[in-house]
Amino acid sequence: MTGDPRTILVLGGARSGKSRHAQALAEARSPARVFIATAEAADAEMHARIAQHRADRDATWRTVEAAIALPEAIRAHGAGGDVVLVDCLTLWLSNLLLAEMDLEAAGAALLDATAAATAPIVFVSNEVGFGIVPDNALARRFRDAAGRLNQRLAAQCDATDLVVAGIPLRISPR
Amino acid sequence: MTGDPRTILVLGGARSGKSRHAQALAEARSPARVFIATAEAADAEMHARIAQHRADRDATWRTVEAAIALPEAIRAHGAGGDVVLVDCLTLWLSNLLLAEMDLEAAGAALLDATAAATAPIVFVSNEVGFGIVPDNALARRFRDAAGRLNQRLAAQCDATDLVVAGIPLRISPR
Amino acid sequence: MTGDPRTILVLGGARSGKSRHAQALAEARSPARVFIATAEAADAEMHARIAQHRADRDATWRTVEAAIALPEAIRAHGAGGDVVLVDCLTLWLSNLLLAEMDLEAAGAALLDATAAATAPIVFVSNEVGFGIVPDNALARRFRDAAGRLNQRLAAQCDATDLVVAGIPLRISPR
Numbered sequence: 001m002t003g004d005p006r007t008i009l010v011l012g013g014a015r016s017g018k019s020r021h022a023q024a025l026a027e028a029r030s031p032a033r034v035f036i037a038t039a040e041a042a043d044a045e046m047h048a049r050i051a052q053h054r055a056d057r058d059a060t061w062r063t064v065e066a067a068i069a070l071p072e073a074i075r076a077h078g079a080g081g082d083v084v085l086v087d088c089l090t091l092w093l094s095n096l097l098l099a100e101m102d103l104e105a106a107g108a109a110l111l112d113a114t115a116a117a118t119a120p121i122v123f124v125s126n127e128v129g130f131g132i133v134p135d136n137a138l139a140r141r142f143r144d145a146a147g148r149l150n151q152r153l154a155a156q157c158d159a160t161d162l163v164v165a166g167i168p169l170r171i172s173p174r
Numbered sequence: 175m176t177g178d179p180r181t182i183l184v185l186g187g188a189r190s191g192k193s194r195h196a197q198a199l200a201e202a203r204s205p206a207r208v209f210i211a212t213a214e215a216a217d218a219e220m221h222a223r224i225a226q227h228r229a230d231r232d233a234t235w236r237t238v239e240a241a242i243a244l245p246e247a248i249r250a251h252g253a254g255g256d257v258v259l260v261d262c263l264t265l266w267l268s269n270l271l272l273a274e275m276d277l278e279a280a281g282a283a284l285l286d287a288t289a290a291a292t293a294p295i296v297f298v299s300n301e302v303g304f305g306i307v308p309d310n311a312l313a314r315r316f317r318d319a320a321g322r323l324n325q326r327l328a329a330q331c332d333a334t335d336l337v338v339a340g341i342p343l344r345i346s347p348r
Numbered sequence: 349m350t351g352d353p354r355t356i357l358v359l360g361g362a363r364s365g366k367s368r369h370a371q372a373l374a375e376a377r378s379p380a381r382v383f384i385a386t387a388e389a390a391d392a393e394m395h396a397r398i399a400q401h402r403a404d405r406d407a408t409w410r411t412v413e414a415a416i417a418l419p420e421a422i423r424a425h426g427a428g429g430d431v432v433l434v435d436c437l438t439l440w441l442s443n444l445l446l447a448e449m450d451l452e453a454a455g456a457a458l459l460d461a462t463a464a465a466t467a468p469i470v471f472v473s474n475e476v477g478f479g480i481v482p483d484n485a486l487a488r489r490f491r492d493a494a495g496r497l498n499q500r501l502a503a504q505c506d507a508t509d510l511v512v513a514g515i516p517l518r519i520s521p522r
Contacts, residue, residue, distance in 0.1 A: 011339055013304065013477025015495020045485070127338065129187025130361065131305025131479025132313050137219070139480050147189020151340035162338055164475065164510055165359055166499035167520045172341045185513055187478065301512065303361025305479025306487050311393070321363020325514035336512055346515045 004029065005158030006120050010168075011127045011150060017166035019053060019087055022124045025161075027060075029120045030083040035063045036073050038092040053087070067095045071109035078117030089153070090126035093145055097138070103145045110149075111156055123157070125150055178203065179332030180294050184342075185301045185324060191340035193227060193261055196298045199335075201234075203294045204257040209237045210247050212266040227261070241269045245283040252291030263327070264300035267319055271312070277319045284323075285330055297331070299324055352377065353506030354468050358516075359475045359498060365514035367401060367435055370472045373509075375408075377468045378431040383411045384421050386440040401435070415443045419457040426465030437501070438474035441493055445486070451493045458497075459504055471505070473498055 008025055012018030026033055035057060041047040054063065066073035070092050078084050086092075089110075096106050114121060129147045134140050154160045160172040182199055186192030200207055209231060215221040228237065240247035244266050252258050260266075263284075270280050288295060303321045308314050328334045334346040356373055360366030374381055383405060389395040402411065414421035418440050426432050434440075437458075444454050462469060477495045482488050502508045508520040 009339070013475065013495065014481070015477055015492050015499070017499050045488075127187065127478050128480045129189055129478070130301050130303070132302045132308055132317055133188070134480055140219075143480055144189050147187065147339075151189070151191050154339040154341055160339060160341060164519055165357070165495075165502035165508060167502055167508060169519055169522075171338055171343055174343075183513070301361065303363055304475050304477070306476045306482055306491055307362070314393075318363050321361065321513075325363070325365050328513035328515055334513060334515060345512055345517055348517075 004120070007114060007123070007157040007159075008121075009123045009125060009150070009153050009157040009160045010163060011125055011154075011160065012163035013127055013130075016163045018124050018126075018163040020056070020166070021161065021163050021168045022085055022087060022122045023057065026083045026085040026120075026122045030081065031060060032082040033061045034077045034082050034084045035061050036070065036077065036084060036086045037063055037065050038067055038070060038086070038088060038095065040067045040095065067092070068099060068101070071106070071113040074110070074113040074117055074121065078113065078119040078121060080119060082119055084117070084119050084121045086121065086123045088124040088126065089149060090128065090146055093149060094142065097142055097145065103149075107149050107152060111152060114153075114156065123153060125153070127162070178294070181288060181297070181331040181333075182295075183297045183299060183324070183327050183331040183334045184337060185299055185328075185334065186337035187301055187304075190337045192298050192300075192337040194230070194340070195335065195337050195342045196259055196261060196296045197231065200257045200259040200294075200296045204255065205234060206256040207235045208251045208256050208258045209235050210244065210251065210258060210260045211237055211239050212241055212244060212260070212262060212269065214241045214269065241266070242273060242275070245280070245287040248284070248287040248291055248295065252287065252293040252295060254293060256293055258291070258293050258295045260295065260297045262298040262300065263323060264302065264320055267323060268316065271316055271319065281323050281326060285326060288327075288330065297327060299327070301336070352468070355462060355471070355505040355507075356469075357471045357473060357498070357501050357505040357508045358511060359473055359502075359508065360511035361475060361478075364511045366472050366474075366511040368404070368514070369509065369511050369516045370433055370435060370470045371405065374431045374433040374468075374470045378429065379408060380430040381409045382425045382430050382432045383409050384418065384425065384432060384434045385411055385413050386415055386418060386434070386436060386443065388415045388443065415440070416447060416449070419454070419461040422458070422461040422465055422469065426461065426467040426469060428467060430467055432465070432467050432469045434469065434471045436472040436474065437497060438476065438494055441497060442490065445490055445493065451497075455493075455497050455500060459500060462501075462504065471501060473501070475510070
């Protein structure tokens with residue numbers, strides 16, 4: 001591959017600095033920027049997080065909300081040259097799970113939309129599988145689905161970064 | 175060290191692709207393959223996982239079950255040239271803990287059997303220590319034992335890989 | 349940067365070997381050594397861990413306890429040439445949280461004390477954000493605070509190591 005990677009997956013733990021790194025990657029690519037937010041402000045805690053993230057972005061960013069219809073949003077905004085930042089896949093999966101959607105089909109639709117896009121896309125996702133096995137079955141289903149989606153997307157993206165304590169590590173291609 | 179590492183430890187989180195990577199490493203080493211399974215099909219969820227893993231391997235693999243007697247299985251199958259794949263150490267530890275066995279002694283027996291073997295061996299193990307401290311004491315004991323075993327085995331193995339989102343990283347030797 | 353890093357952050361999961369690696373780093377720097385312990389022996393389990401860690405250090409180490417007043421301890425012991433080992437920041441944060449202290453202000457005081465010191469300092473901290481979202485709000489607050497502190501300290505330290513299964517990986521500078 002020559003030149004910049006078109007699609008980049010940014011993985012990290014909670015509060016690892018992955019969103020900030022992904023934003024910096026996106027801002028280096030294009031002055032025209034679309035932020036696809038998958039978060040829903042279901043409670044005060046989440047509302048505060050969303051507001052903080054929004055305040056971290058300036059007016060060069062357009063914000064689109066896609067709590068469920070993420071593949072559709074990527075098709076709508078990924079056909080031009082604007083850089084697209086998707087933050088984050090883990091919340092999207094969580095929304096799908098709560099809505100009792102088909103996670104495998106949704107993942108396939110996401111991969112298809114990504115392959116069909118022409119825009120540079122940066123995805124943010126949580127790595128959630130490095131703790132002990134969760135007690136409840138729903139959490140295990142979520143963790144399995146998140147791991148599978150991260151694997152599938154990493155295999156398709158041109159580059160994957162792992163962020164640890166704010167330090168981005170390019171783990172593929174090495 | 176020259177040539178291929180004889181013993182490799184493959185670490186990863188849940189659904190990280192560590193089993194698939196370990197299988198690929200083993201298949202590259204020898205056409206004669208022994209799979210040592212530590213899983214017990216105690217419930218339907220686990221039964222489905224085991225069946226899926228077995229379906230991922232073809233007829234070139236012989237499968238041996240060793241939920242507790244893993245050191246003995248390594249001695250029995252590690253004396254020839256067939257490659258041995260052990261999947262996974264974390265379930266084995268869990269089985270030992272539930273059976274109230276001596277975890278330190280079992281770990282030492284595993285290391286001894288590994289040192290005495292002549293076959294290439296690939297071990298799969300979960301990295302489980304990157305979450306917050308678990309609420310209950312049993313989970314903490316398990317986490318501590320898993321961390322200690324991973325350390326001891328990594329120190330003895332010729333190579334250690336960490337798998338993140340399906341991407342294998344050789345972390346030792348670098 | 350030329351020469352040895354003055355300040356090093358050592359990150360790792362539970363039972364990853366991070367304390368042992370940090371101790372080795374410190375012992376390579378100076379024969380005069382101060383260990384700043386943030387652990388409080390609140391129960392038997394913690395008491396046993398502290399005793400084990402203390403037994404791992406020889407008489408060349410002086411031990412200072414700073415469950416809360418860590419910035420002050422760094423100012424007191426970081427003005428000379430003795431190497432200072434702080435183990436660990438995660439327990440310190442936990443102590444602050446239980447004491448209902450201002451975590452942001454404490455983090456800023458830690459960074460200031462570190463910048464003002466002249467001694468080599470090695471910090472040990474847990475990476476705790478790679479599991480699924482904890483059920484309770486206090487655990488989430490803790491996880492967020494730990495992640496933020498790790499990021500801030502990594503940005504200020506001259507080097508950061510991630511320890512996995514006893515294997516230290518220098519993740520910054522690369």
